[in-house]
Amino acid sequence: MGQRSDRQLDHCTRSIASADNQMAQKILLTGGAGYIGSHTYVALIEAGFEVVILDNFSNSNPSVLIRLGQITRQNQVICYEGSVLDKALLAQIFTEHDISAVIHFAALKAVGESVEQPLAYFSTNITGLLCLFETIKTAGIKHLVFSSSATVYGEPEEVPISETAPLQFTNPYGFTKVASEQILTQAAAADPWAFGVLRYFNPAGAHPSGLIGEDPFDIPNNLMPYIAKVASGALPHLNVFGNDYDTRDGTGERDYIHVCDLAQGHVLSLQKLLSTHEGHVVNLGTGQAYSVLEMNAAYGEAVGRDLPYVIAPRRPGDVPTCLADVRKAKKVLGFETQFGLADMCQSSWNWIETQAPS
Numbered sequence: 506m507g508q509r510s511d512r513q514l515d516h517c518t519r520s521i522a523s524a525d526n527q528m529a530q531k532i533l534l535t536g537g538a539g540y541i542g543s544h545t546y547v548a549l550i551e552a553g554f555e556v557v558i559l560d561n562f563s564n565s566n567p568s569v570l571i572r573l574g575q576i577t578r579q580n581q582v583i584c585y586e587g588s589v590l591d592k593a594l595l596a597q598i599f600t601e602h603d604i605s606a607v608i609h610f611a612a613l614k615a616v617g618e619s620v621e622q623p624l625a626y627f628s629t630n631i632t633g634l635l636c637l638f639e640t641i642k643t644a645g646i647k648h649l650v651f652s653s654s655a656t657v658y659g660e661p662e663e664v665p666i667s668e669t670a671p672l673q674f675t676n677p678y679g680f681t682k683v684a685s686e687q688i689l690t691q692a693a694a695a696d697p698w699a700f701g702v703l704r705y706f707n708p709a710g711a712h713p714s715g716l717i718g719e720d721p722f723d724i725p726n727n728l729m730p731y732i733a734k735v736a737s738g739a740l741p742h743l744n745v746f747g748n749d750y751d752t753r754d755g756t757g758e759r760d761y762i763h764v765c766d767l768a769q770g771h772v773l774s775l776q777k778l779l780s781t782h783e784g785h786v787v788n789l790g791t792g793q794a795y796s797v798l799e800m801n802a803a804y805g806e807a808v809g810r811d812l813p814y815v816i817a818p819r820r821p822g823d824v825p826t827c828l829a830d831v832r833k834a835k836k837v838l839g840f841e842t843q844f845g846l847a848d849m850c851q852s853s854w855n856w857i858e859t860q861a862p863s
């Protein structure tokens with residue numbers, strides 16, 4: 506056979522790739538256009554899965570789909586716009602696609618907002634899970650990865666926090682996560698389902714391409730996106746919520762995990778379910794905590810200048826330290842984080858600069 510032109514070779518590569526994809530398992534990502542969902546989309550494609558997104562864009566921007574196509578070099582990113590509460594739409598998705606498993610991100614997740622609007626959180630986070638359950642039961646799906654949170658630990662009695670720590674909630678958002686985990690446990694006892702319950706600590710950072718990242722619609726509740734807006738000049742300074750905690754420097758300490766590490770944790774959880782049908786509940790963190798002032802200083806290093814802050818009163822509901830015991834994720838999933846605080850800050854700033862109007 507003569508030397509193939511680049512185009513032919515490229516076409517050949519694509520056809521082989523598409524042949525592989527025909528054997529690839531297809532995963533439904535609810536909330537897949539969101540911050541963690543979009544990064545998990547990339548990780549799944551890179552792991553050889555096909556992916557379908559369901560998102561109502563209540564906390565994400567449809568433009569992310571174009572950028573996901575750029576990162577994964579796909580001509581088309583399959584996305585259905587709508588809510589997990591829409592059972593007809595869920596049924597349509599499972600009719601039109603041979604879905605092997607689901608990763609369920611779609612939920613409301615702002616602690617303060619949940620105190621003001623508890624019914625909205627019960628509806629989206631709990632009723633939404635039940636609607637999804639009814640659909641996957643009908644479709645015969647047996648595997649689901651669930652997006653949980655360290656919030657289920659409430660104010661921990663000891664740190665690092667292990668998965669055996671008692672579950673408690675201090676706000677409606679935390680209640681919906683504790684309740685959802687209980688629903689999953691009871692359901693798996695009654696039906697041949699296996700669930701991966703992933704308790705995130707504090708996600709931070711962005712994809713190294715700078716094309717996707719945390720893109721809050723309004724003033725951020727969380728620390729790193731708030732610092733990012735200070736660095737970009739959109740906000741005047743950081744308000745440090747209390748400097749009189751029993752911590753290294755008096756400010757709150759958290760276990761920040763790079764969103765790309767978090768995404769990889771979802772791939773490992775899914776592969777574990779599909780290969781062993783063994784359910785699991787694991788923390789996804791780094792086992793290292795940083796204070797508010799340490800985070801602000803690290804971000805300043807990434808930006809190349811000190812970032813202004815003022816000491817403000819404590820935020821109600823905050824705990825002094827939240828830190829993951831990461832041994833079980835390593836043992837059960839072989840999960841180990843690859844990125845550190847500097848990577849989180851640099852990738853976040855790269856995302857901010859990439860999005861800045863030129």
Ligand code: WQD
Binds near residue numbers: 707726747756827
């Ligand atoms: C981190 C630290 C604040 C903002 C929350 C949710 C949790 C999860 C992650 C969904 C704390 C301090 C923050 C600011 C500050 N989300 N801070 N000034 O509260 O640990 O966890 O997000 O699952 O459920 O509870 O994260 O980023 O809000 O705060 O001083 O403007 O930064 O006091 O010590 P948190 P956070």
